[in-house]
Amino acid sequence: MNNVRGKILWVDDEIHHLKPHILFLEEKGYHLFQASNGQDAISLAKSNSFDLVLLDQSMPGMDGLETLNKLKKIRQNQIIIMITKTEDEWLMDEAINSQIEHFLIKPVNPSQIFMACKQILEKNKLQEQKATSDYLLSFSNIDSKLSTGLNSDEWFDLYNDLVDWQIKFDRYKDIGLTNILFDQIQSCNKEFVNFFLSNYLEWLNSTNRPLxxxxxxxxxxxxxxxxxxxxxxxxxxxxxxxxxxxxxxxxxxxxxxxxxxxxxxxxxxxxxxxxxxxxxxxxxxxxxxxxxxxxxxxxxxxxxxxxxxxxxxxxxxxxxxxxxxxxxxxxxxxxxxxxxxxxxxxxxxxxxxxxxxxxxxxxxxxxxxxxxxxxxxxxxxxxxxxxxxxxxxxxxxxxxxxxxxxxxxxxxxxxxxxxRVKNSLMVAADKGASSGLRFKFGRNLNTNQKNALIIKEPDIYKLPSFGYQPSYLIAKFDNYFVYPNEASKYQTKFKNTFQHGGVSMExxxxxxxxxxxxxx
Missing domain, CATH: 3.40.720 (Alkaline Phosphatase, subunit A)
Structure with a gap:
């Protein structure tokens, strides 16, 4: 039973006529339980946990809707497919309001039942597999684009694609690609920062620029x-x-x-x-x-x-x-x-x-x-x-x-x-420097030029000049500024927090x- 694709309870007063359907599902790897009335279905549901219930509406005694409501009381999130001979809209409304997963109209053939079961029970698995293969292809495409020299619109499209993958991976947390995506975003960020800073001054003085x-x-x-x-x-x-x-x-x-x-x-x-x-x-x-x-x-x-x-x-x-x-x-x-x-x-x-x-x-x-x-x-x-x-x-x-x-x-x-800042960057500054974590202005500001933009002439960047010998520091990538004294204190406080003021895609x-x- 290790390869069972799911446990299914099928409830129908004519269950003996459904032997071909049941055999077909069992051949496909599902483990089938059978009940010919609502009361037996309730008893089975109390002693077993089913991945899916196939439920006939038209049964003598306890009908499908009543059985459905009692099954939901046993297990609120029980997945149920209702099968019925009637196409009455009121019945569909009642069933939908009772949170059924799917609605099938008799007669149904074995393949139709199989596809409904597969779609419900294996949808997430199939979507995860598709997401994995699609992302691995996208990973290669994004890497190729980085080597071509992107313009502003193309950078937006690339970042937009990365964001779509972030949101998709929110749904599929178990596929193990989140860290790979994070690393790819970091690589793209380095390229984007270089692109942005190499064009920024020209844009400031041009009407032909990004918005x-x-x-x-x-x-x-x-x-x-x-x-x-x-x-x-x-x-x-x-x-x-x-x-x-x-x-x-x-x-x-x-x-x-x-x-x-x-x-x-x-x-x-x-x-x-x-x-x-x-x-x-x-x-x-x-x-x-x-x-x-x-x-x-x-x-x-x-x-x-x-x-x-x-x-x-x-x-x-x-x-x-x-x-x-x-x-x-x-x-x-x-x-x-x-x-x-x-x-x-x-x-x-x-x-x-x-x-x-x-x-x-x-x-x-x-x-x-x-x-x-x-x-x-x-x-x-x-x-x-x-x-x-x-x-x-x-x-x-x-x-x-x-x-x-x-x-x-x-x-x-x-x-x-x-x-989200990760790496602290030591900064030297006069006492009157501003307090920001991702940017600072003041006198005698200095830090590692590889990880920050150092602006000694604010007017070139269309920035205000505050005081004598003004300068700005702007952090690149996921760095944040700390002073050497009490560095450890601020590293503990601010690492992995969200900050702004610097230059990154985000x-x-x-x-x-x-x-x-x-x-x-």
């Missing part, structure tokens, strides 16, 4: 306002591409989704990239036009984005949309989100709603502060699961469903992603989804 945060309103939002569409600009701070793609099945029933990308600015941090979304400027130009923002950034104030509403209005005025009605809302807490949801019909009178949501960013930061969150979000898969669970239960999902049902356009994006390649509500 940056400061281009989003002009290139993506303006055309929708021009067409008099109702638009929501939704910025989910710190959301990675893999996290957005894990949310797509929740959003697809309500929206047509056109998934694109933008590249975060350097440093890949909120005060640079998110402010750039709203003001439409590079950071150096932003601080010249808004000196108060420069002071906040220099002092590392608690709120580094308190002028976004002003930035947005000024940006739209420059673009010629002064007469458009706007409502901006930044939401940090659940209560504030629910208040927003309760007033959505009022806010929906505006031409443009701009919403900033901080949950994903807060979750990243809190994992380094709370041990229980480290257990809930130990890796990328856990982070994706947490973000999806949050959206499913959140006020934001109800708001998005409202937009979808009412035909709104939603531009859903982020300012940057995050990466931080730089940002999802940009143009979503059109289906209107129902």
């Amino acid at each position: 940056f945060p400061n281009d989003i309103i002009k290139n993506c939002l303006s055309p929708k306002l021009e067409n008099n569409e109702k638009v929501c600009l939704l910025v989910i701070d710190c959301m990675r591409l893999d996290q957005f793609k894990s949310l797509m099945p929740l959003l697809d029933p309500f929206f047509e989704i056109d998934l694109r990308y933008s590249f975060s600015l350097l440093p890949s941090a909120t005060q640079y990239s998110r402010n750039a979304i709203f003001c439409g400027m590079f950071p150096d130009e932003m601080v010249k036009n808004y000196p108060n923002q420069a002071n906040d950034m220099k002092l590392e104030a608690n709120s580094l984005n308190q002028y976004e509403n002003l930035f947005l209005k000024d940006n739209l005025n420059r673009l010629g949309y002064k007469n458009k009605s706007i409502h901006y809302h930044k939401i940090w807490a659940v209560d504030e989100g629910k208040k927003f949801q309760n007033r959505i019909s009022d806010y929906a009178q505006k031409d443009l709603l701009a919403i900033v949501v901080n949950f994903v960013d807060l979750l990243a930061h809190k994992t380094s502060q709370m041990d229980i969150l480290k257990e809930l979000v130990p890796d990328e898969s856990g982070y994706r699961t947490a973000v999806r669970s949050w959206l499913e239960q959140s006020w934001l999902y109800d708001v998005l469903k409202y937009f979808g049902k009412n035909g709104w356009s939603v531009i859903l994006t982020s300012d940057h992603g995050s990466i 931080e730089i390649i940002v999802p940009l989804a143009l979503m059109k509500g289906r209107g129902f």
